Amino acid sequence: MSAAIKLGMVGGGQGAFIGAVHRMAARLDGQYELVAGALSSDPTRAIASGQALGLERIYTDFTEMAQLEATHPDGIEAVSIVTPNHLHFAPVKAFLEAGIHVICDKPLTASLEEAEMLAGLTPKNGAKFLLTHNYTGYPMVRLARELVQSGHLGNIRLVQVEYLQDWLAADISNKQADWRTDPARAGIGGAIGDIGTHAYNLLRFVTQLKPETLSADLHSFVPGRSLDDNAQMMLRFANGARGMLWASQVARGNENELSIRVYGENGGLEWAQSDCNTLWYCEAGKPKQMLRRGGPLPHGLTMSDPRVPAGHPEGYIEAFATLYADFAEIIRKAPAKNALPNLHDGLEGVQFIAAAVKSSTKNSLWVAL
């Protein structure tokens, strides 16, 4: 094992949710050491949060952080950007231009213009970029992609993807809810941006098909909420495939139900995060097969070495950590073994939000993606 990669963090101060997840993901496989951070836009909070984490270098400004770390003899090699959506663009740009690898939470940016600018950047020294569409780190999601790619499903006909929550079913106010329902911080998408982009990315990752057009209906159920809390749409693909996508934050009884179903001419597959170590696989004319992480696979397919054997449930943090571990290999110039979400995927996600909002505004007109 090489020495741990020196890691910095922007955002993720006390009270934040996703920052703590990034830190666990970075720690799990021992590939990163968090040494520096600008953990809050509020200086007092940034300092207190940095001290609580025992950081070696604490910043109150990410621009300064990017500059100083780039030249520090023991400076960070990578940085995690875990701020609200509207605060992704500037630090991503600053660190990539400083030649520091960037790990950024999704969606890439709060606006299409920003996303296009980032996608057009030439990072200094070939700095790499990882967008944490963390669900692509699930072993069974990767297996699903391989199954589609192997051709065993035949021509894909149907894709159904859902991401359902209920934590915004009432008009609540807290740190997490407030920025996600505020256009100034979240951008033009509510549920469509927060979780719809995950669903869309999952669809893209597994099928490697890109919808040509979508027809969307975005709606806000909670009075006074200006961003959508429910997004549904129909999709059409170039090969004639059809799809539906449903993202909701007001579906009572759903904790965090992400799922995908793909049906081709010769087979189908089904995966749900609630049973994330299982992938259901149907070959035409055969009994349905329950593929399991670490278990035997059909068609000579293989999975990479697991952290723990079959039957020892892995979950959300492990999937997240897998992206970090895979990105560590890229940072170390090893050939990439797995497809990782990059700037282009980030741009696609923001384009998806824009298209969905546009279609919905135009009474569900079919809009090109």
Added chain:
Amino acid sequence: MSAAIKLGMVGGGQGAFIGAVHRMAARLDGQYELVAGALSSDPTRAIASGQALGLERIYTDFTEMAQLEATHPDGIEAVSIVTPNHLHFAPVKAFLEAGIHVICDKPLTASLEEAEMLAGLTPKNGAKFLLTHNYTGYPMVRLARELVQSGHLGNIRLVQVEYLQDWLAADISNKQADWRTDPARAGIGGAIGDIGTHAYNLLRFVTQLKPETLSADLHSFVPGRSLDDNAQMMLRFANGARGMLWASQVARGNENELSIRVYGENGGLEWAQSDCNTLWYCEAGKPKQMLRRGGPLPHGLTMSDPRVPAGHPEGYIEAFATLYADFAEIIRKAPAKNALPNLHDGLEGVQFIAAAVKSSTKNSLWVAL
């Protein structure tokens, strides 16, 4: 127990599927006795089929059957119409006008004009009509309806309904497949008519909400097939609720997956035929509850006396039989205890098919229902 109701049947000869199901449903609770039939439009087959069933009176023509039975001293009191869609209209009309109660398979008719005519009929002697949207006979579906009606879910926001099969995924030919994919016999709808109407009826039955408009995308995946084998749509309701409906006969790995999910302001419920004795119920702020046929219920709700105690699985035939048993009470002039699908529901189903086809033809334009 009163004497068994004398029952006739039109259609359902040898090789038919749904006719046999109707006969089992009629027999299960001992309320009917099948005594007469015109089981096929082919005279030889009609006679052979009638003899195989040991019928007392065998007809080769349903018009004649209606006339003779109406005046026969021991004539049938009710008739089951189990022909292909395009052959529903004439016998339904003939028997209702002969004053004989009618039980008819869905959809009501193959065309909107026919459906409107039937809905406008005044049956002789107050003859009653039952449309076998059999899924409304499931105890947990009825409980779902009661839960919505009780108000415990609050204002309904979201409805998701699916009916997925895969038996038409390839270009097969057999008695069942042939007429269902033939516009001359099935009408203008393929999957949308055969199973989409069941999904729509389930939505209507459980929520008692009627969509105002729908935006549909119907598609035929199998080359050469002229009717849709996949139908997806978005729905909008008068109260602001949103919904999606997906019916497919090409979703590999799905046997006959009918499901409904309803989410309101204060709660949600989920039911799937594959686990038909269970209804999932979520009250905001409480653990999800697994309601079971025959088991304890919340909010003082009750279920009617079950055939068998909790834990003894009931299924498809029992649900179908429940419609027959409930209709027997109506025939016997008992006050109706449960809502049963009638001519108006049948008309709504055909209107639904027409609207979906229209919307799809107009590139998923929102069309009024």
Added chain:
Amino acid sequence: MSAAIKLGMVGGGQGAFIGAVHRMAARLDGQYELVAGALSSDPTRAIASGQALGLERIYTDFTEMAQLEATHPDGIEAVSIVTPNHLHFAPVKAFLEAGIHVICDKPLTASLEEAEMLAGLTPKNGAKFLLTHNYTGYPMVRLARELVQSGHLGNIRLVQVEYLQDWLAADISNKQADWRTDPARAGIGGAIGDIGTHAYNLLRFVTQLKPETLSADLHSFVPGRSLDDNAQMMLRFANGARGMLWASQVARGNENELSIRVYGENGGLEWAQSDCNTLWYCEAGKPKQMLRRGGPLPHGLTMSDPRVPAGHPEGYIEAFATLYADFAEIIRKAPAKNALPNLHDGLEGVQFIAAAVKSSTKNSLWVAL
């Protein structure tokens, strides 16, 4: 279809549970017509119950019934015995000796002596006998038996069978509970007799292995109850296999959970009544397969024609009815297609109860079966 078999019934009057199930089972496939009965040992109740069912001939004494029906020109060909356990012996004997086929609920008798006497009978005119171990009528249970028999599991090593209920968890009193907890009517076994015999029969039916010895611990949890309400035991088989059996009527939260798991050298299978249309099958080195009623099967196995296609859930009543339908073929002298529980199985069930009680009395000594 031949004319319906004339059927009689002993027991099953108003308020009974299993009698009504037998009647539904007899009706479902249209093979029987119930025409005569001695439905209660109480004459008034016997008459009222017979009239309510519209029976042609109502008896108040089963001995008289056996005699008269045997000579009646249109007399019953078969009779269903659905009395409490202690009232099985006499009517079974009477009808078999009268040359009338007998369908009898389990366990065969309330005592070992009675069981041995019945097993030693020579029925008049070759009258046949069916014990309604109804769970053997489930298509997936039959498939499980075939899978074991096919040798694909290899030498059987482990068998785990459970039958769990909770309806006797408290000290309740009603028609069903009273006789089942009364040694005078139930015999020496409580839960072990009422449901343990079903579990044992399931094990025997599926594996076709007979335990050589058992070590049991029977217990009664509810104060004042003289028969066991919980029975657990370990089993040893001649081939070295090991097993466990657990029957309980006080396991809170269990409705009627019958399940079996069988593991051999090369594979395993699992079935539970709560998901009765599914059989889980594991071949060493392959993903677990979900075998479904009506669906594709491995190893060239086939299932008999289903009443309804895959995905239309069948349940308890259908499985029960399948025994009736199969027995109808035997009555009609057709070659038996499926193994049906007979007098010998009934004797084995009573021997099982006796052995379990003996072992438990002797502090779980290993007792031969």
Added chain:
Amino acid sequence: MSAAIKLGMVGGGQGAFIGAVHRMAARLDGQYELVAGALSSDPTRAIASGQALGLERIYTDFTEMAQLEATHPDGIEAVSIVTPNHLHFAPVKAFLEAGIHVICDKPLTASLEEAEMLAGLTPKNGAKFLLTHNYTGYPMVRLARELVQSGHLGNIRLVQVEYLQDWLAADISNKQADWRTDPARAGIGGAIGDIGTHAYNLLRFVTQLKPETLSADLHSFVPGRSLDDNAQMMLRFANGARGMLWASQVARGNENELSIRVYGENGGLEWAQSDCNTLWYCEAGKPKQMLRRGGPLPHGLTMSDPRVPAGHPEGYIEAFATLYADFAEIIRKAPAKNALPNLHDGLEGVQFIAAAVKSSTKNSLWVAL
């Protein structure tokens, strides 16, 4: 957050399984820093493994390690013992006597004498001990314990616990299999020691009841294997409760199926590792409730702050890490919030193995625990 606790490790060199799990568990919450180790009894391997992990101090002898670390100015505060069973005793003793906190894998020792000696030790400077019965770290297992403790289930009547695997179904040979099937390294128990002790500890942890006696049947199915690969037993408790325990490593199709079911007078609960974020709870007379990690709970029960919100699946590594995190609090002198498996639990586990082996040797005689 305080500075990370300096951690050492004994065992866990290249090719080991559980050592890597301990390291992930130690890293996940950032409470430990692994700095020293004697990772193998083979010096070359110990050095190579230590270097691969970037350890600051690498030892080839754990006795030396204990002595030197105890006096090193920056020495380890805690050590993880992850050797095969027969190599637990000596290092545990050495480190506790050196005043270094010990985290040890289960079972405590390979013999009862060793376990008794360790339980009688007085660790220097009050050094603490944690036995990694890691399944007690699952939030829903802890909730199960609280539910029992709260009295809502009433007097406990039934406990059923299983731990099923199939990886030893054939006669395989590899690093993991070899020592587990070798009495010289594993001790007198095979499956009973490797996984049976986990099952027993789970039972003890959740119910806090101790069986008075057990009647066991241990068996070895694979020819030539000298330790049991299947263990089944019946249990009797002082309060009259009954139980069964089944541990198997030859149950084809089971990956790592640990489960527990507890039924009391007034309620029941069910948990399985395969769905580890769910605890099923039944209150008499109410629908079954699906309790979820991070979700709403009945009876005013609460769970400690989760790493991630409800619906983000946690798994095996998280549960393991929770023991490490909780032990970190104890090391830091914080009051223990949760019950953690200690030396006494370790002794009980070894006593359990001894009793099971004794009972099995004496033909399943009831043996005191």
